[in-house]
Amino acid sequence: MKNKTKQQHWEYNNILYIQTEFCEEGSLDLFLSQVGLKARLDDFRIWKILLELSLGLKHVHDSGFIHLDLKPANVLITFEGVLKIADFGMASRWPAAAGIEGEGDREYIGPEVLMGCYDKPADIFALGLIMFEIAGNVELPDNGVSWQKLRNGDMSDVPSLTWSLETSKILRDASGNPLPDNNCTFEQLCASDSDEQQHFTDSHSVIGQNSINGNDLSPFGSCGKQPFSYVRRGELAEPPDFMVDATNEQALDTIVRWMISPDPADRPIADQIIQTFGVQWAERRRRAGATIYEGNWGPADEVLAEDAEMIDV
Structure with a gap:
């Protein structure tokens, strides 16, 4: 009998309930709070997180919806370490109707949301700040000067979202x-x-x-x-340039700055993020879900070669 993920939905007292697969590893915000207390997450997992969230967001947008409340607390993790976007309580069909309630947590909302503009770029902005939070290993402000600077595309409060000498010694x-x-x-x-x-x-x-x-x-x-x-055997010893050089045009700093552009029209769509060099690099090399450790820079070339040989067999 073919194994299928059980998915059901029903309404009760005018409330829609959705039952999906069980995500044993909890939510992304809990994972980040546990990891972040110890040290910044390794770069390969950071890029895998960007990959999986971008893929999920692309599916949401291509299906004709906008999420409007994307944040780590609304991302679940399966036993395999795969990320699942959840909690569509504020989601809307696209294009959004006038007068909807679409203002999520202040830490992640784009500047246009405050003016009642709810569109796909708002989800991209939220994803950009999620990556800023993860790669910078910082707690996002909910108001004040730092909050305003981020809405102006100013990331100067964090020196870099890329590898540093300090994190390299972990x-x-x-x-x-x-x-x-x-x-x-x-x-x-x-x-x-x-x-x-x-x-x-x-x-x-x-x-x-x-x-x-x-x-x-x-x-x-x-x-x-x-x-x-x-x-460690099986781990890549030398990182690609975009993971260690913040000035590289493919570095995470560049991509996040693009994603949190003050003007929504200047932000990429989800598919453009997926097509960036670093995200494609992570997708080709990964062998496990986003939260599973595969080395600071990912699997070694010989591991990928062995996998290719196994597929050929």
Whole structure:
């Protein structure tokens, strides 16, 4: 018998109830609050989140609806780490009728929403601020100067949404959870991966021979126990330029700035986001859902090659 996801809907006392698949891992805001307390999320998962939310938003818009309340609390996570846009309580058919209630949380609404303009670009703006929140590892303001600056496309309150020397030194276990680096030892790092095979490469296998412009990039940080960089087997050792250079035209900074353009007409549609180089790169290389750790920069080339061979067989 073919296995199908059970989906039902019904009305009771003029209220529409929708039953969909069970998302065991809770909501994205809970995931981010737990991860963000430890350290910034790794870049590959950040790009996977942008990919999956853009795909979901494209489906919503192509189906003739606008969500109008997109935020991490309204995104659910399946057991496989896949994101599902939920809570359509404020959603409207597109184009929206005049006089609807479409003003969601102030942290995520676009400037045009305050003037009663409810359209697809409002969802794009909300997605842009979600990515700003995740990549910057910040709490969004609900008012004040910082709130106004974001509505003017000004992201200067956060230095960068891209990789930095500080985040590069974060040690992670096989699940992507940051390890404390103040008192760690080489043996403790290995022990964190006791159920997974790992290896260590010499400096020529990592970014710029362990330095950029003379700055040490060793992920051991203050441990200083090993002269070589730690690379877990199956993980990409060298990141693509758009993940480490905030000035790259394909960097997340550029895309988010585009998404939160003050003028709704200047924002991309969901499909344009999906077609950006970084999102396409993440889609081609990912092997798991958005919240599943696959290395700071994603799976290694040899892992993808092995997958291709398995498909051929």
